[in-house]
Amino acid sequence: MPAARMWEYEMRRMKVSGERCGAGEHPSVEQLAYLLSRIDLFETFTPFTLRLVARDCEIVELAPGEVLFEYGSPGGSLYIVLDGQLEVARGERAIAVVGRNEYVGELALIDPGVRSASVRAVSSTRLLEVPEQVFDQYLRREPESLAAMMRTVTRRLRTMLDDMQRAYEQLHMQVHDMLNLLNVLNGASLVAEALPETDPHHRYLEMISQTRDRLEQMMRSVLRRVRGQPAGYPREPTDLVELVRDTLRTDLALHPDVRRVQVVVHRRGALEPCPCNPSDLRRVIGNLVINAAQAVGDDGLVEIELSQAPGKAVIEVKDNGPGVPAALLPMIFEPRFSTKPEGTGLGLSSARLIVEGLHGGTLSYRGQVGRGATFRVELPLN
Incomplete structure (x- = not known):
């Protein structure tokens, strides 16, 4: 049988088996391999390789509120949500919620390092853990698929950078518009000049005027950095x-x-x-x-x-x-x-x-x- 037809046959076979697994059931190797094939990071790997990966992965179960990993802890595994939800957070601030068939920790497979956020279970949650050792043993065998995986990660990072750039540009425009609004506060210094220094309101008007000047200085400094204009640091x-x-x-x-x-x-x-x-x-x-x-x-x-x-x-x-x-x-x-x-x-x-x-x-x-x-x-x- 030609390789392409064999691939299609194997994928159909995995699909039939994989779709039989309902929420809460313990998945078989075939079902886990099908799940991996539906994840964008693994979609180009062969069914044979995915079965090997699925065979050596671990099922991790978390109770509600249980921590999967902490910020700053060593990284080394990717986790795919089978059932339940995970909350990704920095400190007390939630960054994202990850649900079924989504994943966290993908960068740890490529560049093991410390975790950049903490992750805990929102509800009773089951995860498929793909350890770094399994990734190295099986997935690195397929350079073309590995390259496709790198492109997927790069695409996600590029999307994040594009979103950050848009937010940066919006911030630039807002700072520019806020700078224009500061001109209204010039009225405080005009009123202060008309009042005797003994007037109880004089002090507050002076505070407004001084704060306005400092805000303008800070905003102009931000705009210079955004424009890429070199600026010294006065002391x-x-x-x-x-x-x-x-x-x-x-x-x-x-x-x-x-x-x-x-x-x-x-x-x-x-x-x-x-x-x-x-x-x-x-x-x-x-x-x-x-x-x-x-x-x-x-x-x-x-x-x-x-x-x-x-x-x-x-x-x-x-x-x-x-x-x-x-x-x-x-x-x-x-x-x-x-x-x-x-x-x-x-x-x-x-x-x-x-x-x-x-x-x-x-x-x-x-x-x-x-x-x-x-x-x-x-x-x-x-």
């Missing part, structure tokens, strides 16, 4: 104590979470002016103080301690909240990771980018569960 000698106090007086003065707590600033010894970007450092301080205020709740205490170590300026933001559980520590600086359902998960990642990526400093955490948290910023003085 200037800065009094960190005054910068922190001014950030509290203006940027955070009306923040609802910060207003609920007591914020105390401590200066430890003499401090040299620190060469930094004042606008960006305000963002770091703001993010750390807001996070601390949200952690402690009403009537909590947030302390900002400024000191100097050999060759570096130090800013510590401490709170008397619950601290960070040990299991979450590897993720706290990751973009979009948040323990709050409504959180964006961008505050700490933004702070780390500014401190480490732009200033060459360090941002670290220490603390114990139930005994508060401390975030420590170290900035080089040279």
Whole structure:
């Protein structure tokens, strides 16, 4: 029998057997091979190879809420959902829900590494596990099918990149339009000029005007990066104590979470002016103080301690909240990771980018569960 007709015969045979498997039944090797043939990653492999793979795969059963793998854990297997649903998440934020005949962990077959998300069962779930060893033993035998598999993965990645590019362009347009809207806030400075400085409204109008200027600066910086325009990173000698106090007086003065707590600033010894970007450092301080205020709740205490170590300026933001559980520590600086359902998960990642990526400093955490948290910023003085 010609190879093409043999292929068709084998596929029909697998199809007849595979379709007999209902939800909840334990599938046979033939049924699992048919399932694999219906998955885009495996659709070009021969029925013979798929049977070998199906024979050596494992069925994994998860109870509702049971974790399949955690973010940052070693990867090495692909999982196909036979029954039930899986939730893919980063921290407390759900990214996707994966259902029957869909899969997770495909990149682990090609490039084993750490998992980029956590996965748990939404309901009682059965999975077909394709380990890396099985993939290496059987699937790498068919270079043409393996190339087709790579094209499938590449196509999916290209689609993701296209979606990201569209979102990036939309963000670019929105920043441009928001920049135009900022002109309305110019009225605050006009009104402030007409009022005596003793007027109780004068301070708030000045805050609006200063915030408007900083927003414009940030937005124009974003637009320059989007256009690919080279831009230096300006720094200037800065009094960190005054910068922190001014950030509290203006940027955070009306923040609802910060207003609920007591914020105390401590200066430890003499401090040299620190060469930094004042606008960006305000963002770091703001993010750390807001996070601390949200952690402690009403009537909590947030302390900002400024000191100097050999060759570096130090800013510590401490709170008397619950601290960070040990299991979450590897993720706290990751973009979009948040323990709050409504959180964006961008505050700490933004702070780390500014401190480490732009200033060459360090941002670290220490603390114990139930005994508060401390975030420590170290900035080089040279």
